[in-house]
Amino acid sequence: NAGVTQTPKFRVLKTGQSMTLLCAQDMNHEYMYWYRQDPGMGLRLIHYSVGEGTTAKGEVPDGYNVSRLKKQNFLLGLESAAPSQTSVYFCASSLSGRNTDTQYFGPGTRLTVL
Amino acid sequence: KQEVTQIPAALSVPEGENLVLNCSFTDSAIYNLQWFRQDPGKGLTSLLLIQSSQREQTSGRLNASLDKSSGRSTLYIAASQPGDSATYLCAVSGNQFYFGTGTSLTVIP
Secondary structure, X not given: OOOEEEEOOEEEEOOOOOEEEEEEEOOOOOEEEEEEEEOOXXXXXXXXXXXXXXXXXXXXXXXXXXXXXXXXXXXXXXXXXXHHHOEEEEEEEEOOOOXXXXXXXXXXXXXXXX | OOOEEEEOOXXXXXXXXXXXXXXXXXXXXXXXEEEEEEOOOXXXXXXEEEEOOOOEEEEOOEEEEEEOOOOEEEEEEOOOOHXXXXXXXXXXXXXXXXXXXXEEEEEEO
């Protein structure tokens, strides 16, 4: 079991460029999440998905789009990157949304927008 | 909006000491509370999950308690070791997940 993997690990973009972050999980989890982690602000939920073909907004969704075409993959897109999107991005998954379910995290993607 | 606070932000202790990390939250309508560990440059690893109906959970040298009515949780680490050095985060789940900013723990050999 690889668990939760993220691609790429590092990326540098110029303002206005676009990119897609890929998250994959091999645990057959229904729920998947995208967070960003910034110094002094903790992790904040960007978007999440409760199953294949579904997505929902989290706390800080502006400037990001997501897709969940396959159950095992959750993509995070930046259409026009801004310096404020410089951050470390984490993907996570959980079996369901039940209160007994733990979230499993990927290793993160460090994104710098110049 | 749920606010999660962790105090202290940083803590340094000698090896072998018992220690307590604190987490407080403003909205008691939660499904569960989780404690995570994060090593530098790494993702988060779940340590303990306490359901809203539970009072505490234990795993090895770790014990987490939850007082939902007062909006508080503590993580107790017994007989600390240098390998425990990491950042510890708590997170509460309600309609969404909300994380604290973490406590950076250093255990000095």
